[in-house]
Each structure stands twice: as C-alpha cells, then as structure tokens.
Amino acid sequence: MTSASPSPPLPTGDSVRVDTWLWATRQLKSRSQATSAARAGHVKVNGDTAKASQKLRVGDEVRLRVDGFDRVLRVTGLLLKRVGAPQARECYEDLTPARSRLPFIPVATRERGTGRPTKKERRELDRLRGRDSRQRS
Numbered sequence: 001m002t003s004a005s006p007s008p009p010l011p012t013g014d015s016v017r018v019d020t021w022l023w024a025t026r027q028l029k030s031r032s033q034a035t036s037a038a039r040a041g042h043v044k045v046n047g048d049t050a051k052a053s054q055k056l057r058v059g060d061e062v063r064l065r066v067d068g069f070d071r072v073l074r075v076t077g078l079l080l081k082r083v084g085a086p087q088a089r090e091c092y093e094d095l096t097p098a099r100s101r102l103p104f105i106p107v108a109t110r111e112r113g114t115g116r117p118t119k120k121e122r123r124e125l126d127r128l129r130g131r132d133s134r135q136r137s
Contacts, residue, residue, distance in 0.1 A: 009081035015055035016078045018043055018062070024079035025088045027064055027071070037064065061095070072096045 009024070016024075019034035022043070028034045037043050038052035042065040045054055056062070062073045077091030110117065117125060126132070 009079050009083050009087075014078075015057050016080060017052065018045060018050050018054045018056055019052040020080060021056050021075070021078065021091075022062075022064065024082050025073075025091050026082070026085055027066075027073070042066075062092075069099060070096070 019031055019038055022028050022034040022037070023031040028037060034043075035052040038050055038054075041049050043050045043052075044063040045056065045060055047061075047063075050062075056075055056078065058075055058078065060075045062075060064071045064073065072095040074093040074095055075091070076093050079088070079091055082088075110121075
C-alpha cells in the first residue's frame with residue numbers, strides 16, 4: 001500500500017506567487033481574497049502595484065491594504081501551503097507603523113420622543129460640549 005506523501009509547504013524554487021504567499025502566511029482568509037486584493041490594487045511589492053501572479057522572493061517588501069490601513073511586511077520565508085500561525089509568522093517581518101489612537105470623544109445622544117431636555121439635562125449637555133451654561137451669549 002503506497003501513500004502519497006503530502007507536498008511540502010516550502011517551494012522548490014526561489015520565488016512564489018504573491019496571492020499564494022498572502023494566503024499561506026494567513027494575511028487573508030482565502031486565496032481568492034488574495035487574488036481579488038491584488039486585482040483591486042491593494043497589494044504592492046517593493047513599491048509597485050502587484051498582480052496576483054507576480055513572484056515574491058525573500059527580502060521583498062509587501063504592502064497590503066486591510067480595512068483602510070496598510071500592513072508593511074518583509075518576506076523572510078516562502079510558503080506554498082497554508083501552515084499554522086506560529087510557522088507562518090516566521091516567514092515575514094511586520095514593519096507596519098503603529099496606528100495612532102484617537103482620543104475618545106463622548107457624544108451626547110437622547111432617545112427620540114423624550115421631549116425637550118430639562119434644565120439639568122441641558123446643563124449636562126453644555127458641560128459635555130465644553131460650554132459654560134451660566135454665560136449668556
């Protein structure tokens with residue numbers, strides 16, 4: 001009885017397709033999503049917009065737009081098959097700059113149909129908006 005050995009996750013050559021690498025390193029959930037991202041222009045390799053079939057090599061820089069933000073990755077290893085997250089993390093170096101945290105700004109909301117605010121509620125709303133309710137304008 002012969003069993004077919006599974007194909008190795010590492011490529012035999014020195015390059016791999018961009019969409020395959022993005023999927024294998026768990027940047028996107030499916031290879032079709034990786035292909036669509038490349039077609040939409042959300043993937044750049046070394047500063048140039050990449051097609052899904054463009055070949056990646058170790059040392060290349062990949063920019064991937066996810067949720068309106070760019071992820072900057074340096075390729076440190078090549079994969080053909082999807083592997084576990086710890087093994088996938090060894091195949092790239094994350095160079096993404098930290099996102100700036102916007103300060104929390106409270107927003108005053110009132111339920112519809114509750115009528116006009118009371119004097120106390122109006123003062124609280126003015127305080128929240130940074131106004132002094134005691135001053136006349």
